Amino acid sequence: MGDSSFGKDFCITIFGESHGSAIGTVVDGCSAGLRLSTDDFQAELERRIPTDPTLTSTRRERDEVQILSGVFEGYTTGAPVAMLTWNRDVRSQDYEELRFLTRPGHADYPMRLKYGGFNDFRGGGIASGRLTVPLIMAGTIAKKLLRLVGINVFAHTIQIHTVKMERKLSLEATRQNAYTNSVRCADAETAEKMREAILKARSQGDSVGGIVECIAENVPPGIGDPFFDGLDADLAKIIFSIPAVKGFEVGLGFGSSAIQGSENNDQYAVQEGKIVTLTNNAGGILGGLSNGMPIIVRAAFKPPSSIAKEQKTVNLKEMEGTTVQVTGRHDPCVVPKAVPVVEATVAIVLADHCLRSGKIPRVIGKKEIV
Numbered sequence: 001m002g003d004s005s006f007g008k009d010f011c012i013t014i015f016g017e018s019h020g021s022a023i024g025t026v027v028d029g030c031s032a033g034l035r036l037s038t039d040d041f042q043a044e045l046e047r048r049i050p051t052d053p054t055l056t057s058t059r060r061e062r063d064e065v066q067i068l069s070g071v072f073e074g075y076t077t078g079a080p081v082a083m084l085t086w087n088r089d090v091r092s093q094d095y096e097e098l099r100f101l102t103r104p105g106h107a108d109y110p111m112r113l114k115y116g117g118f119n120d121f122r123g124g125g126i127a128s129g130r131l132t133v134p135l136i137m138a139g140t141i142a143k144k145l146l147r148l149v150g151i152n153v154f155a156h157t158i159q160i161h162t163v164k165m166e167r168k169l170s171l172e173a174t175r176q177n178a179y180t181n182s183v184r185c186a187d188a189e190t191a192e193k194m195r196e197a198i199l200k201a202r203s204q205g206d207s208v209g210g211i212v213e214c215i216a217e218n219v220p221p222g223i224g225d226p227f228f229d230g231l232d233a234d235l236a237k238i239i240f241s242i243p244a245v246k247g248f249e250v251g252l253g254f255g256s257s258a259i260q261g262s263e264n265n266d267q268y269a270v271q272e273g274k275i276v277t278l279t280n281n282a283g284g285i286l287g288g289l290s291n292g293m294p295i296i297v298r299a300a301f302k303p304p305s306s307i308a309k310e311q312k313t314v315n316l317k318e319m320e321g322t323t324v325q326v327t328g329r330h331d332p333c334v335v336p337k338a339v340p341v342v343e344a345t346v347a348i349v350l351a352d353h354c355l356r357s358g359k360i361p362r363v364i365g366k367k368e369i370v
């Protein structure tokens with residue numbers, strides 16, 4: 001398996017660069033018989049771009065997905081599903097002056113070293129938020145497979161810079177409200193404060209980070225393949241692959257290190273004939289396996305590095321210190337766009353493990369012979 005692939009039975013390979021001709025994914029292992037059309041992908045990709053244009057980069061890609069293989073007469077065939085979207089709104093000239101000026105906080109310098117300078121540096125190349133589009137494509141298929149077995153995955157914003165979502169809402173209310181605003185926070189009042197925090201940073205030529213929480217409901221107990229392919233291990237790996245992620249936690253996460261076992265343990269009970277836990281500090285995962293409670297994970301995003309404020313850097317050609325102000329089109333905060341990306345990555349891991357455990361069948365139904 002190459003470096004751009006993830007998953008065993010639901011194996012995705014992503015390809016493309018920010019300013020290359022196209023970006024896309026190949027999903028190998030999708031069950032045959034899943035109804036699938038370009039409309040499914042369009043709906044998911046539109047969720048990636050917040051409706052409020054002031055919160056994001058002014059790059060506007062229409063992202064019309066083309067399915068190249070693996071779908072016949074409206075259903076998946078069981079063969080690899082390959083799909084792509086063309087990059088059209090590129091302004092590579094913005095990057096010419098960055099050819100030798102390495103942006104502080106971005107991947108320019110280590111990329112140049114690793115690939116001997118052959119890497120396509122325009123727009124960050126493979127180290128670009130653009131590469132999250134193929135993740136959403138693969139996640140669309142994963143979510144459709146999961147829905148067949150009643151698993152529902154959704155994500156929302158719980159923090160932007162220092163503004164935190166303090167209100168406790170039910171899972172249902174969170175799901176209903178998260179996408180009613182451009183920062184994807186389920187509480188309208190907090191969402192407005194988060195929006196102001198992004199706009200303030202932008203007006204100062206700066207940027208801010210934040211935290212995305214993702215919840216997966218109805219995951220049956222016993223999913224996951226310890227030792228190295230435990231659910232939490234796989235989730236950490238794919239979530240840390242999302243550009244700008246600097247922290248990951250499951251359930252109470254880092255918070256569990258500051259309390260005692262008696263507080264941290266989720267005590268068991270039987271409710272309506274089912275084993276449940278009375279709290280969910282474990283975030284639905286124990287020993288790398290689902291325990292039947294909602295899976296809850298969080299991803300912390302750093303403030304994006306390409307900012308208009310002047311910062312010190314080095315001209316790699318001259319080997320001299322200088323300064324840089326990044327003036328191209330950049331997101332002042334990646335979190336609003338990253339919410340559906342985190343959702344997609346969690347769905348990819350769950351679809352993979354549900355296929356591995358046989359919870360999702362390899363063939364869905366049977367085609368009528370006419």
Ligand SMILES: Cc1cc2nc3c(=O)[nH]c(=O)nc-3n(C[C@H](O)[C@H](O)[C@H](O)COP(=O)(O)O)c2cc1C
Nearest residue numbers: 107127128129243244245304305306330331334337
């Ligand atoms: C959806 C999304 C959009 C992003 N947009 C930008 C951007 O406009 N400008 C920028 O400097 N970084 C942006 N990033 C972050 C960089 O891609 C990332 O910081 C870079 O690849 C270095 O990797 P690292 O931060 O994970 O170490 C974005 C990330 C995501 C997930």
